[in-house]
Amino acid sequence: MHTEHTIETSAERQNRHKAMEAISVINALREDFKSPIHSMGYFYDLFEKVYCHHQPLHEGKAKIGTMCIQIPSEIIYALDGVPIRLCNGFYTDDEIGGDLLPQKSCPLVKATVGWFASDNFSDKPDITFSPTTCDQKTKAGAIIESFGHTVIDVGFPRTKESEESRHYWRESVKSFAVKLSKFQGKKLTRSNLESAIKKVGYAQSLYHKLTEFRKNKAVPILGVDMFLVTNAFFFDKIDEWISAVEKLVVELEQRASEGVNVAGKASPRIVYTGSPPIFPNYKIPLIIEQSDAIIVADETCSSNRMFNDMVAVDEWNLYDMIDSVSDKYLKACTCPIFTQNDDRIRRIIQLVRSYNGDGVIYQAFAGCQVYEMEQRSVLAAMEKEGIPILYIESDYSPSQHGQLTTRVEAFIESLKNRKRMKK
Amino acid sequence: MTKNKFSLRRAVNNMNLVRFRFWFQIVAFALVVYGGYIGLDLGDKLPTFACVFNGEGTGGKCYVGELQHDLKHPLEGFMGFAGYAFLISLGMFAVWFWALNKGWCGFVCPLGTMQDWLTMLREKTKIRYSEYSWANRGKIKSIKYILLILLLLLPVMIANSVFGLPKLPNGLSMPFCDICPGRMMIPAFTGHFNQFYIDFSSKTDLVMTTLGMIITGLFLVGSFIKKRFFCYFCPMAALQYVFSKPALLKLYKDGSKCTKCGDCYRACDMDILEIADDVTSKNLVTEDCTLCLKCVAACPEEGCLEANFMGATIFESTKEGFILRMAMDQNKENHAH
Numbered sequence: 001m002h003t004e005h006t007i008e009t010s011a012e013r014q015n016r017h018k019a020m021e022a023i024s025v026i027n028a029l030r031e032d033f034k035s036p037i038h039s040m041g042y043f044y045d046l047f048e049k050v051y052c053h054h055q056p057l058h059e060g061k062a063k064i065g066t067m068c069i070q071i072p073s074e075i076i077y078a079l080d081g082v083p084i085r086l087c088n089g090f091y092t093d094d095e096i097g098g099d100l101l102p103q104k105s106c107p108l109v110k111a112t113v114g115w116f117a118s119d120n121f122s123d124k125p126d127i128t129f130s131p132t133t134c135d136q137k138t139k140a141g142a143i144i145e146s147f148g149h150t151v152i153d154v155g156f157p158r159t160k161e162s163e164e165s166r167h168y169w170r171e172s173v174k175s176f177a178v179k180l181s182k183f184q185g186k187k188l189t190r191s192n193l194e195s196a197i198k199k200v201g202y203a204q205s206l207y208h209k210l211t212e213f214r215k216n217k218a219v220p221i222l223g224v225d226m227f228l229v230t231n232a233f234f235f236d237k238i239d240e241w242i243s244a245v246e247k248l249v250v251e252l253e254q255r256a257s258e259g260v261n262v263a264g265k266a267s268p269r270i271v272y273t274g275s276p277p278i279f280p281n282y283k284i285p286l287i288i289e290q291s292d293a294i295i296v297a298d299e300t301c302s303s304n305r306m307f308n309d310m311v312a313v314d315e316w317n318l319y320d321m322i323d324s325v326s327d328k329y330l331k332a333c334t335c336p337i338f339t340q341n342d343d344r345i346r347r348i349i350q351l352v353r354s355y356n357g358d359g360v361i362y363q364a365f366a367g368c369q370v371y372e373m374e375q376r377s378v379l380a381a382m383e384k385e386g387i388p389i390l391y392i393e394s395d396y397s398p399s400q401h402g403q404l405t406t407r408v409e410a411f412i413e414s415l416k417n418r419k420r421m422k423k
Numbered sequence: 424m425t426k427n428k429f430s431l432r433r434a435v436n437n438m439n440l441v442r443f444r445f446w447f448q449i450v451a452f453a454l455v456v457y458g459g460y461i462g463l464d465l466g467d468k469l470p471t472f473a474c475v476f477n478g479e480g481t482g483g484k485c486y487v488g489e490l491q492h493d494l495k496h497p498l499e500g501f502m503g504f505a506g507y508a509f510l511i512s513l514g515m516f517a518v519w520f521w522a523l524n525k526g527w528c529g530f531v532c533p534l535g536t537m538q539d540w541l542t543m544l545r546e547k548t549k550i551r552y553s554e555y556s557w558a559n560r561g562k563i564k565s566i567k568y569i570l571l572i573l574l575l576l577l578p579v580m581i582a583n584s585v586f587g588l589p590k591l592p593n594g595l596s597m598p599f600c601d602i603c604p605g606r607m608m609i610p611a612f613t614g615h616f617n618q619f620y621i622d623f624s625s626k627t628d629l630v631m632t633t634l635g636m637i638i639t640g641l642f643l644v645g646s647f648i649k650k651r652f653f654c655y656f657c658p659m660a661a662l663q664y665v666f667s668k669p670a671l672l673k674l675y676k677d678g679s680k681c682t683k684c685g686d687c688y689r690a691c692d693m694d695i696l697e698i699a700d701d702v703t704s705k706n707l708v709t710e711d712c713t714l715c716l717k718c719v720a721a722c723p724e725e726g727c728l729e730a731n732f733m734g735a736t737i738f739e740s741t742k743e744g745f746i747l748r749m750a751m752d753q754n755k756e757n758h759a760h
């Protein structure tokens with residue numbers, strides 16, 4: 001037999017490493033937990049297709065890169081683009097980005113910059129919109145631009161209480177819409193925006209149906225599976241995502257009626273918050289759920305925060321819809337970059353209450369200043385409410401696994417004791 | 424969510440508030456403006472603008488008219504029977520008001536309803552609505568109190584010399600009615616256009632009736648471009664607010680469930696910021712609130728806002744209701760018009 005020997009290019013090596021990272025998480029999800037969900041297969045396959053086999057999903061479509069949740073996908077869909085959220089969870093890309101950014105930067109930002117630096121995409125964004133949220137994201141936009149990509153800043157206010165901020169952001173969104181509409185050569189109209197708002201709203205409503213099941217005593221779906229479902233929304237074809245989630249809802253209904261529980265009887269129920277878990281960096285969520293706890297809700301921008309609040313329109317005219325969309329992406333956002341964090345604290349407490357949580361796990365990426373800085377106030381607020389909380393700092397490297405596991409296990413053990421004591 | 428799929432509670436929370444209010448307002452309008460033809464008489468102490476200048480046909484009359492009339496007595500008279508009558512009238516008004524609170528504004532007041540119709544007309548023409556600038560909002564808020572004080576004070580000053588000032592001319596006996604758009608608009612619905620006139624009999628009458636015409640014009644144009652344009656200045660709203668706290672119908676908020684998303688504020692015709700931003704108060708009936716409940720219908724958080732009658736929830740925000748009302752429950756490819 002004759003095989004040709006070629007030297008692996010750096011892009012190929014990058015892809016091989018990423019495939020290895022991806023597949024190990026997908027396999028863990030597929031195999032490590034009891035009572036797997038049949039309709040999750042779609043999502044496992046999707047991630048495998050894109051991250052192990054490097055298959056493009058959107059050939060022939062304009063791919064509109066976004067750097068945060070604040071860029072309204074409603075407007076992108078209305079203008080016939082595909083929003084691709086570029087927040088990245090790969091250690092391989094993090095290492096590449098590490099050479100270009102200060103050592104202490106946020107791994108998410110490093111990974112995103114690393115991805116652009118290597119210019120190795122299955123679906124390469126044609127243009128990228130970068131909201132000026134945290135400092136590192138803001139600077140990353142400029143760095144990425146220096147690699148020859150088109151990056152457009154979308155001015156995002158850092159206080160959200162004031163009416164000035166609301167107006168500033170509405171203007172930002174309008175100018176984003178104008179630029180995108182020029183880029184796409186398509187007009188934003190009442191009917192295309194209305195149907196995009198309704199479609200995204202429908203997708204959100206499906207997500208809300210999924211979360212309802214997590215309030216049950218027997219929880220029919222893992223938190224890591226939920227992260228995978230929401231992360232898929234970053235890049236999947238929206239119609240396919242919708243029909244996959246519709247199937248998932250039906251299956252969960254079935255499982256809920258049968259009382260299927262993916263956790264143990266006494267498994268503590270965790271509310272997860274902090275820096276966003278983005279595929280395949282499910283390090284902490286996996287440790288939690290492998291240590292006999294179950295994530296029942298989260299307050300992160302890669303999942304719950306992305307889907308929570310829906311656009312409410314009073315008059316279905318173009319101007320009112322744009323304002324409604326803008327408001328939704330600003331006012332409800334509990335991102336730590338804002339001056340105040342009362343909203344985030346209130347939200348976490350509310351999640352603990354309505355999902356019957358036993359404790360909170362707060363992960364901050366090493367180098368993510370804003371989450372690190374909010375740690376103390378959140379801890380103090382939880383203490384006041386009598387909610388146990390564990391604060392963990394982590395990054396994308398596979399190295400600290402052992403130490404993290406010990407801490408998470410100890411916390412979960414203490415929650416179990418607390419539960420027993422209460423009985 | 425799967426629990427009690429067909430309950431009444433759920434049906435109410437899922438209702439299409441816009442449609443419900445539209446029909447409720449029409450029925451209320453008909454009863455208030457034409458009720459007299461079927462023998463309905465709710466008296467003249469209603470906490471809504473149902474005009475006393477309607478010769479016949481009204482099912483009830485607005486208390487602001489009566490109030491000015493009541494106050495036009497010399498002080499001595501006021502110490503006796505007139506004062507007594509005044510207190511009874513005020514009491515009657517309060518009793519009416521306590522049942523429905525500001526719901527009179529959101530669901531019954533004919534002037535409010537007319538403004539909503541003008542808004543609907545504008546919506547149809549796709550003309551953009553205007554908002555008051557934030558810098559002016561504070562000032563605008565106080566106008567209704569100034570009007571209220573004037574309408575209370577001027578009639579008193581006709582019969583009495585207050586602070587040693589000379590008595591006012593009789594033309595000011597109903598100072599607010601003179602400038603109230605209700606005086607022209609409401610009788611017009613029963614075919615009586617006799618209030619559209621300028622009275623040249625005295626200088627005061629000339630000024631007041633001219634003002635009245637101008638304000639009615641403003642009312643029509645203003646509420647076409649600004650939702651509930653007139654309600655911001657309405658002295659009836661100011662009077663109502665004085666009695667609002669103990670009223671039975673309430674707008675409650677559970678701040679712990681609020682995400683400050685601002686959906687309620689966007690829906691609010693009165694631009695009440697507190698409805699979204701206040702997460703500590705329970706009772707959210709603020710001075711400008713019309714209890715229209717649009718905010719409850721627009722809130723996507725389960726049980727965050729609710730209309731409460733004597734401790735019982737009658738309509739509350741739910742995710743499901745929100746999704747239905749925004750028509751987000753169906754994944755239609757095209758929402759073509």
Ligand code: SF4
Nearest residue numbers: 106108134136275368
């Ligand atoms: S994780 Fe923190 S530093 Fe990183 S992008 Fe998000 S907010 Fe910014």
Ligand code: SF4
Nearest residue numbers: 474485488600603605
């Ligand atoms: S003019 Fe206005 S205030 Fe006077 S009775 Fe008529 S509606 Fe009431």
Ligand code: SF4
Nearest residue numbers: 528532535654657660
């Ligand atoms: S505030 Fe508006 S609705 Fe209420 S009484 Fe005045 S005009 Fe009528």
Ligand code: SF4
Nearest residue numbers: 681683684685687722
């Ligand atoms: S709509 Fe509901 S959740 Fe949103 S700000 Fe208003 S009360 Fe709060």
Ligand code: SF4
Nearest residue numbers: 691712713715716718
């Ligand atoms: S606060 Fe609510 S009930 Fe009051 S006027 Fe605004 S939308 Fe209507």
